[in-house]
Amino acid sequence: MLSALANPHRLRIMATLKAEGRSYVSQLARQVGISRPLLHLHLQKLEEAGLVTSQMELSPDGKALNFFAVADFAVELTPDLLVQAAATLSARSE
């Protein structure tokens, strides 16, 4: 999740998405100002991290649109949380 957020484009995507409410890939690419394949890549990472949700829909004129929206989340980022997160990585002797 942290590495998903460690990127300027992805932060901007989150911001735009939050402002727009929801948007589909091609439209969002225009809004953010990056290429569609690149956006697709970033959206993939954001979705894997559970930061955005996607939903395929059919537009009135029959086009398949993949809508994205920011997920609801709230994490208290503290040293203790990091200790907990580090434990997840892999068991180590210490």
Next chain:
Amino acid sequence: MLSALANPHRLRIMATLKAEGRSYVSQLARQVGISRPLLHLHLQKLEEAGLVTSQMELSPDGKALNFFAVADFAVELTPDLLVQAAATLSARSE
């Protein structure tokens, strides 16, 4: 700050540092199990992000030891915060 935390080694460093209370570079390198130059690099990034603090001290036998400790911080990681963070990146039309 987010990109500083987006790395397994750095998470482990934070965890070890939190567990030990404080530690100096060479010792910490042994505890974490990575080379000293590499640790130095990571500590640099962590310190730039304000996640750790350093303090030069002289040991009883005259060696200069650079002690590191985790800083106190607490950030509520939410969509709104990200919007705020994105605004920091660079002004854009939109």
Next chain:
DNA sequence: ATCATGTGTCAGTAAAATCTGACATGTGTC
């Protein structure tokens, strides 16, 4: 003087993340 231990830096390499420019596929409209 040599050794052990500490500090930092730096050039060069290895690995990972990022980005681009195709390609393939689908639908409705001109």
Next chain:
DNA sequence: GACACATGTCAGATTTTACTGACACATGAT
């Protein structure tokens, strides 16, 4: 059929990040 607009994927180039193996310097003990 050609066009406009949507979806996705993928190979290859580029850029960042991570890492290693020196090097330089300082101190106290042998």
